[in-house]
Amino acid sequence: MAEVKSSRVKVPSLLTVVSSKPTAPGRIHKFTALDHAMGFHTGHIVFYYRRNPIRDGASMENDLDNLRISLSELLCLYPPVTGRLGRGADGNWEVKCNDAGVRMLKANVCATLDEWLSYANAAEERDLTVWEDLPDDPHIWSPFRIQINDFNCGGLAVAISFTHMHADFTSATLLIKSWAEIHRHEPVARPPIFNLPSIRQCLSEVHESCPDASPFDVLAALFWSKITRLKSPACDDDNKCSLSMCIDLRKRERDSIPYGYFGNALHFSKLSLFGCQLTCLSMENTISSEGSFTYAAMFKQNEKPVHVSYQIGNVGGEGLILVMPSPEEGLARIVMVTLPEEQIVKLCEDQTILGLQPSMLLNGKQ
Numbered sequence: 001m002a003e004v005k006s007s008r009v010k011v012p013s014l015l016t017v018v019s020s021k022p023t024a025p026g027r028i029h030k031f032t033a034l035d036h037a038m039g040f041h042t043g044h045i046v047f048y049y050r051r052n053p054i055r056d057g058a059s060m061e062n063d064l065d066n067l068r069i070s071l072s073e074l075l076c077l078y079p080p081v082t083g084r085l086g087r088g089a090d091g092n093w094e095v096k097c098n099d100a101g102v103r104m105l106k107a108n109v110c111a112t113l114d115e116w117l118s119y120a121n122a123a124e125e126r127d128l129t130v131w132e133d134l135p136d137d138p139h140i141w142s143p144f145r146i147q148i149n150d151f152n153c154g155g156l157a158v159a160i161s162f163t164h165m166h167a168d169f170t171s172a173t174l175l176i177k178s179w180a181e182i183h184r185h186e187p188v189a190r191p192p193i194f195n196l197p198s199i200r201q202c203l204s205e206v207h208e209s210c211p212d213a214s215p216f217d218v219l220a221a222l223f224w225s226k227i228t229r230l231k232s233p234a235c236d237d238d239n240k241c242s243l244s245m246c247i248d249l250r251k252r253e254r255d256s257i258p259y260g261y262f263g264n265a266l267h268f269s270k271l272s273l274f275g276c277q278l279t280c281l282s283m284e285n286t287i288s289s290e291g292s293f294t295y296a297a298m299f300k301q302n303e304k305p306v307h308v309s310y311q312i313g314n315v316g317g318e319g320l321i322l323v324m325p326s327p328e329e330g331l332a333r334i335v336m337v338t339l340p341e342e343q344i345v346k347l348c349e350d351q352t353i354l355g356l357q358p359s360m361l362l363n364g365k366q
Contacts, residue, residue, distance in 0.1 A: 008120075009127035009149065013106035016142070017068050018099050019075035019082055028088070029080040029095035029194060031165060034264045036092060041164035042313030044129040045172055048113060052156040053300035054148075064106050064148060067299075070183035071146070075102065077192055078175065078262070080166065085138040093165065095143075103142040105130050106150075113155030117307060117361050122338070125309060129159040158297075164264065169310055170248050170286055170293070171262045177297045184301060192262035215333050216323045220245070220280045223321050223335060226350050227278060230343045231318060243278050244268055244317075248285040259288075279317060283310075283324035292325035307361065310336060319343075 054066050075082050079097035088094040107128070109116060130147045143166055149157040160172055167175075171192075178188045224243050249265045250257045257265045268279075286293040295304045310322055319339040326332035335358075337347065347353065348360060 007127050008110040008124065009107050010110070011105050011107045011130070011147075013064055015064060015068070015104050016101040017071045017075065017104050017146075018101040019079070020069075020072040021076045023079045023082075023097045023099050027079060027097040029083065029097055030088070031093055031095075032263060034266065035165050038164035038168075038264050038266075039093065040314050042131060042161060043164050043167070043169060043172055044126065044131070044159065044161045044309075044311040044313065045169065045176070046125065046128050046157050046159045046309040047176060047297055047305040048117070048307040048309070049156045049158070049299075049303060050113065050306045051303065052150070052154055053298070053303040054156065064104060067148065067183070068104070071102070071104070071179060073182050074175070074179045074188075077178070077188065080194065080262070081144050081175070084141065085134070085143060085163075095166070100140070101142065103130070103145045105145070105147045107147055109149050109151045109157070111151060112153035113151045113157075113306075114153070116151060122311070126311070128157050129161045129311070131161045131313070134163070158299075164312070167262055168248065168264045168266055169281075169283065170250060170259070170265070173286060173293050173297070173308075174259065175262075177293055180297045180299045183299045190260040193258060193260045194262055214284060215331050216282045216284045219323050219333055219335055220282070220321065222352065223337065223347075224278060224280065226347060226353065227319065227321070227337075227339065227343070230339075230346055243280060246279055246281040248282065250285050251288075259285075259293075278319050278321060279315070280321040280323070281312075283322065287325050291329065294325050295327050311338075 079099075080095045082099050082101050083095040083097040084100050085093055086096050107130075109128070111120070128147060128149045130145050132141070132145075134143075135141055143163045145161045147159040147161075149159060151157070158176065160176060162172055174190055174192070178190070178192075181188050246266050246268050249267050250259050250261060266281075283294070290296075294308050297308075298304055304327065306327065308324075310324060312320060312322075315338060319337065322336040322338075324334050324336070326334045337344065339347065
């Protein structure tokens with residue numbers, strides 16, 4: 001019988017946070033066709049902080065109590081986040097914006113932040129992002145969940161989990177960033193937008209590739225080629241595979257979808273080649289002239305996350321490559337790869353990739 005490894009993450013506290021101002025009765029949030037297409041997937045983001053930014057100058061001892069007030073203020077801007085899923089007259093999912101609230105948990109991690117980033121694996125990291133699958137009757141089920149994780153050293157991880165039908169990574173990242181701004185008593189830089197008259201047209205447009213290669217272009221091509229070689233025995237001329245490229249359409253052109261749009265603004269495009277099917281997701285759009293949204297979620301002034309981790313639940317196909325900003329900024333990027341374990345081991349030993357002198361995080365190696 002296989003040994004069951006106990007979790008290093010213990011959850012002693014749970015509460016439900018509602019918005020500080022009630023939503024107008026009868027409000028319904030409709031999903032787009034793309035939102036429904038993402039319905040089986042989940043999103044998970046973890047913001048790691050070297051020090052606990054919540055306790056400095058806090059009026060209450062409990063982190064949940066200190067964060068609950070600012071979160072309640074934030075949720076006034078996000079009625080679909082506090083609502084509950086239901087079926088509309090057409091049989092499609094919709095959100096009843098009834099202020100039912102967001103689940104918020106407090107957890108203790110039996111490791112220091114450095115130990116966790118060095119030795120934890122992806123499965124352990126999911127312990128930082130509480131989640132329960134959509135039940136048959138979701139009228140009391142919270143589609144957004146937040147977990148506050150305390151490390152032994154005083155470090156902190158703020159994690160958010162959500163249905164991909166509600167939002168994509170950019171939406172959820174901006175939600176946490178806006179929460180941090182409210183917690184610092186600053187105005188929200190990019191309030192959410194829920195209704196766009198031209199959303200269907202915007203999402204159906206195919207954007208031409210930039211002639212100048214970006215860091216994403218280089219890394220996507222590199223990892224695709226290397227992973228394809230690992231999988232090549234399973235591919236032949238009669239079984240052509242493809243790479244599905246996924247980009248965010250926010251602010252890629254003039255008059256396009258604004259950054260504040262809350263929902264899914266992803267465009268998928270398949271490039272047919274010899275290889276095995278992968279999905280490559282770009283987070284380049286989170287980098288603006290102001291810097292990266294990803295590392296702007298500061299609950300205390302100038303205390304940026306030291307690392308931010310993204311995971312997509314229920315991913316099918318042959319794997320996922322996610323290219324996102326790095327805290328080093330500039331041309332530096334973080335690449336997160338989801339593959340079968342034996343392929344990850346070989347990929348980590350590839351000399352071309354090692355030639356980039358990467359820092360390996362959350363790879364489960366002791």
